[in-house]
Amino acid sequence: MMLLVIAYPIAYGFFVSMFDTNLMNRWNFVGFKYYWQAVTERDFLDKVLLTFKFTIMVVAGNFIVGTLLAVLLNRKIKGRAIFRLILILPWLFPEVVVALLWKWMFDPIYGLVNHVLVSAHLISEPIAWLSTASYALLAVVFVAVWKGYPLVLIFVLAGLQSISEDLYEAAEMDGATKWQSFLHITLPSLKTVLGTTLVLETIWWFKHFTIIELLTQGGPVNATSVVSIDIFKLAFTDFRFGQASALAFIVFLICFLISFVYRRLLSDETK
Structure with a gap:
């Protein structure tokens, strides 16, 4: 079953990336041409950096909001x-x-965000959040955090509820403050949960579409054109499935590398 639903699609995607094909x-064989173009062209590297920027901002926002709410709940x-x-x-x-x-x-014009901000005198005139290059990425990140923080909330809350109250009572008897209890009891107890959540969150938002x-x-002016948007346009707008498959395989390798590094770091910390 794993060969059918995982290995075969990956292998077939790699096979397609070897061709200039619709x-x-x-079906024109080009070998590793598209891979070489990807790693040497500035445009693709810029989109990879933008994808990392988007991922870091979203994952950080999810962890901050999700963890704070989990502690409160x-x-x-x-x-x-x-x-x-x-x-x-x-x-x-x-x-x-x-x-x-x-x-x-x-x-x-009709959006609630501008209405609230103008009414509160935080802005003087409505802002085109999604069509202005300087605001578009921030707006997309905000929506992604709003959508994604509950996953961190659920994981962290489950981890918090598994920590014995006896540990906190013992720390309080020894004169530890709440902040010291959080640093020396809560965080170490949540290390595995936070590590697993970090891996899942990073991979999910890196390939988000x-x-x-x-x-x-992906607009305006490529301000939010992450790698997944570029792959979609190449495949289903330009019908360059070979080049799109090559970029998709590179994204797969990046996600695999991220997972591998995280797992090695976490395993080293738990030894």
Whole structure:
């Protein structure tokens, strides 16, 4: 089953990357031409750097928001179950729904975001968030964090609830402050959970496509044109499936390398 659903698609994608093909009547063998073009052309390298920038911003935002909310929800507060349900709702919505919802929210004329900011006198006039190069990436990152933080919230909250209260009571008896308890009890206990979540989050957002495509289509002026957008356009707009497959295989190798490095670092820390 693994050979069928994992190994075969990867092998076939690598095979297609060796050809200049439209998958129908054009199969011109080019070898590693597209791989060499990718690693030597400035345009592709810039998009890889942009993808890393997008990924780092989203993953950092997800961890900050998700961890803070998990710590708050781990406390015994009234209505905690209701807050948990509300805060994980973004994760339950399909990405298409999330993207279309926020596209309307960011609309420069009718959008709620501009209305609130103008009413609060934070901006003097409406801003075209998704069509302005200096704001587009930040807007897309904000939507991605809104969509993605519940996963970190769920993982971290589950990890927090597995920590014994006896450890905190013993630390308090020894005179430890809450901050010291967090540094020496909470964080070490969450190391495995945080490491696993970091790997999943990084790989997921590095190859992300849906939200960016629906919000900006990679624009304006390639301000949000990450690698996945470029691959999609090459394959399904220009019908250059060989070149698109080569870029996709490079992305696969990058994701594999990220996972390998994370796992090695985590395994070294746990020894």
